[in-house]
Amino acid sequence: MNIFNQVFDDIKRNRIRLAFVYTLSIVEPIGIGYLYAYLKKFFPDISIELFDPRIDSLESIRDYSPHFVLYSTMSGQYMDDVKRNKKLKQVLKPFISVFGGAHPTYFPEMINDEAVDMICRGEGEEPLKNLVEAAANHSDIRNIEGFWINYNGSLYKNGLAPLNDNLDDLPFPERDIFYKKSHHLRRYTRISIYPARGCTFNCSYCHNGGFKTLLRGRGKIYRYRSPKSIVDEVVALQSARKINFIEFSADIFPGIKIDWMKEFAERYAPVKIPFNVSLRAEFVKPETAKLLRKCGCASASMAIENGNYEYRKKYLYRNMTNDKLVESIKILESEGIRVASPTMIGLPFTEFSTDLDTLKLTCTANSTYANPTIFQPYPGVPLTDMCLEHDLIDKYYVKRYHEHAASSAHIKGVDYDKVMRLRNSFTTLKFLKKWFDIDIDVWFYKLPKSILIKLINTGLNYIYFNKIYSYKRGFLGRMRELYIALITGAYGVTIRKLRMNW
Numbered sequence: 001m002n003i004f005n006q007v008f009d010d011i012k013r014n015r016i017r018l019a020f021v022y023t024l025s026i027v028e029p030i031g032i033g034y035l036y037a038y039l040k041k042f043f044p045d046i047s048i049e050l051f052d053p054r055i056d057s058l059e060s061i062r063d064y065s066p067h068f069v070l071y072s073t074m075s076g077q078y079m080d081d082v083k084r085n086k087k088l089k090q091v092l093k094p095f096i097s098v099f100g101g102a103h104p105t106y107f108p109e110m111i112n113d114e115a116v117d118m119i120c121r122g123e124g125e126e127p128l129k130n131l132v133e134a135a136a137n138h139s140d141i142r143n144i145e146g147f148w149i150n151y152n153g154s155l156y157k158n159g160l161a162p163l164n165d166n167l168d169d170l171p172f173p174e175r176d177i178f179y180k181k182s183h184h185l186r187r188y189t190r191i192s193i194y195p196a197r198g199c200t201f202n203c204s205y206c207h208n209g210g211f212k213t214l215l216r217g218r219g220k221i222y223r224y225r226s227p228k229s230i231v232d233e234v235v236a237l238q239s240a241r242k243i244n245f246i247e248f249s250a251d252i253f254p255g256i257k258i259d260w261m262k263e264f265a266e267r268y269a270p271v272k273i274p275f276n277v278s279l280r281a282e283f284v285k286p287e288t289a290k291l292l293r294k295c296g297c298a299s300a301s302m303a304i305e306n307g308n309y310e311y312r313k314k315y316l317y318r319n320m321t322n323d324k325l326v327e328s329i330k331i332l333e334s335e336g337i338r339v340a341s342p343t344m345i346g347l348p349f350t351e352f353s354t355d356l357d358t359l360k361l362t363c364t365a366n367s368t369y370a371n372p373t374i375f376q377p378y379p380g381v382p383l384t385d386m387c388l389e390h391d392l393i394d395k396y397y398v399k400r401y402h403e404h405a406a407s408s409a410h411i412k413g414v415d416y417d418k419v420m421r422l423r424n425s426f427t428t429l430k431f432l433k434k435w436f437d438i439d440i441d442v443w444f445y446k447l448p449k450s451i452l453i454k455l456i457n458t459g460l461n462y463i464y465f466n467k468i469y470s471y472k473r474g475f476l477g478r479m480r481e482l483y484i485a486l487i488t489g490a491y492g493v494t495i496r497k498l499r500m501n502w
């Protein structure tokens with residue numbers, strides 16, 4: 001009997017059991033929260049548990065004996081998840097493994113990896129509901145939209161499910177499953193809320209561009225919630241726990257639409273919890289900034305990405321001018337909204353001087369926090385395809401990811417020695433420029449490549465990052481946050497490998 005039949009046979013006699021397997025860090029995995037809440041809305045009687053391999057024992061998941069084991073995985077974690085799944089297949093009763101999240105969405109070929117039974121591409125609420133429904137009714141699961149299925153050796157590749165175009169209809173994501181499990185998350189007073197999904201732009205390195213291609217003709221990609229729905233979620237959360245800061249984690253905050261912003265400002269003002277949003281330069285107007293500030297916006301993330309206009313336009317598909325970037329950062333900062341301006345260095349088709357241009361533009365814009373990341377090619381996005389076409393990355397690059405994002409970089413032609421050196425001195429040079437008007441081209445080479453510079457730089461990053469997320473949590477709270485971020489690799493840097501129970 002194939003594993004699908006074995007599992008469905010058991011479901012005929014027993015209540016359906018689902019297990020999410022996820023290593024918690026300091027950011028609640030909201031995708032899982034949404035899936036949990038959606039399933040519970042339709043099937044209040046099914047059993048769903050979360051197992052964290054760092055916190056829970058192997059025996060506990062074995063005793064639970066799930067019918068479905070669900071993984072939410074990014075490219076950096078996927079190899080570990082596949083390995084873990086293989087191990088579970090050896091010790092648990094037969095179960096069906098289902099992988100969803102960014103990696104399977106853009107790299108569905110992972111269905112061919114050992115012990116991967118199903119992958120979900122795109123948003124998972126409706127597909128997962130249909131899967132559970134089919135399992136409960138003992139009907140065929142091979143043609144459910146959203147999934148690729150390795151069914152007893154035959155591959156079924158279904159298209160993506162249409163997007164839910166009314167986000168207000170979704171139940172608020174479940175969070176208690178995370179708080180019950182992790183005392184770190186329980187004590188954390190900064191939370192993430194998703195006011196929107198998707199994006200209107202096509203940046204070549206971002207998943208949204210790839211998502212649009214996958215869903216062409218299947219509905220609106222950028223969808224946002226009503227201000228009322230968002231404020232209702234905040235109020236519900238506030239009544240259950242202490243919240244000192246909110247991160248509105250959508251790729252683009254809906255406040256770029258002025259009528260929406262006016263209504264949001266009015267409804268949110270009484271909440272009085274400082275918050276952070278993600279914006280796009282073209283949309284930042286003095287009126288938007290004023291409304292944001294008035295209702296409590298403390299900081300905004302507004303990417304520069306790269307300091308060379310021609311390069312940005314040709315390779316990153318970002319057409320805004322340097323002046324526009326600088327102006328919008330200044331508009332926000334002048335209203336008292338502190339700006340974090342993410343950048344990428346070590347990009348393909350660049351000389352190192354392009355990275356120095358990025359630092360120079362960051363200095364001109366004078367954003368509060370600007371710590372560059374080293375470009376990583378992720379599957380399913382145009383810039384990665386360009387790298388593959390020009391043979392700048394190994395065609396097996398996807399298998400090379402691991403949790404330490406910075407060191408898995410491997411773009412041919414990029415001088416990683418210099419790039420790492422710039423990453424370790426970026427903020428220091430930014431302040432030297434601000435205070436002493438140094439010449440970047442000269443001082444990049446003058447600063448010694450030493451651990452001391454790296455430490456100073458890390459210290460400055462830490463100080464200014466805390467200005468972006470400035471909220472009350474005391475010294476001990478700050479230290480705990482830093483420690484958790486570093487041991488869980490939440491920011492792509494891990495100080496030591498996490499000890500996993502399985």
Ligand code: B12
Nearest residue numbers: 029031070072074075076100101102120123124207378492
């Ligand atoms: C919040 C966030 C984080 C958080 C936490 C991520 C988390 N696990 O929740 C933090 C800050 C830790 C983080 C870190 C990183 N992130 Co991040 N992150 C995001 C972000 C902005 C939102 C994720 C989210 O919660 N979305 C909202 C929920 C509702 O959507 P969702 O998670 O996709 O879940 C839906 C579907 O995917 C699906 N689904 C998800 N899981 C499952 C499971 C099953 C079984 C099923 C059926 C369906 C399903 O259903 C869900 C509901 O519809 C996304 C961009 C984005 N907008 O999605 C990037 C994104 C996921 N991150 C990305 C990257 C690259 C990173 C970093 C590597 C960045 C870095 N250089 O440090 C690190 C990795 C750290 C690590 N340890 O691996 C990439 C991933 C690309 C890839 N191919 O993997 C994304 C897509 C952004 C991008 N650059 O394009 N990130």
